[in-house]
Amino acid sequence: NAGVTQTPKFQVLKTGQSMTLQCAQDMNHNSMYWYRQDPGMGLRLIYYSASEGTTDKGEVPNGYNVSRLNKREFSLRLESAAPSQTSVYFCATDRRSGNTIYFGEGSWLTVV
């Protein structure tokens, strides 16, 4: 997972609080992604950015916003956290969209 760094690793939020998950990559990749992983559901795409300056919704975007700050950084924001957003979040990158995706180590988020 070298090259894709996520922060924080663990976070507990109260319902209604907001927070931002940060992701940075040093692989000089164009595309970046945010996935969530839930038991029995596999990996589901929240948002992706095919290139700097563009973002698109994935399968489960509701309740989230993203910002592609520059080529290196792609952040995921929860404006008003809900218990249903308790999950493990993975940032990922690839050189060309949908080609070969590399994942970060994950961020464990619990909303109580």
Added chain:
Amino acid sequence: GQQLNQSPQSMFIQEGEDVSMNCTSSSIFNTWLWYKQDPGEGPVLLIALYKAGELTSNGRLTAQFGITRKDSFLNISASIPSDVGIYFCAGGYGGSQGNLIFGKGTKLSVKP
């Protein structure tokens, strides 16, 4: 959304056994990828396949891109204890369509 059918959901191995798992889809993909995930870690790319019929090896792992472009399999030969984990297949369209579609995983455990 679109799903991949990955099987088996779980399996138990004894050291030295060969292991086989597969993914099928109702749609055609341009890319098939196989990942392994250890507890508390992000998925790590094992093998990437880009052409129908392609057969690729990575050490004891062999994966094939089905000729119909709707399926792929992963074989692990002479399994060892560190093969334990969750294996995910992923199908991609490439180009501007962005994301990968992930299977729900095959959990590999050691027989007691």
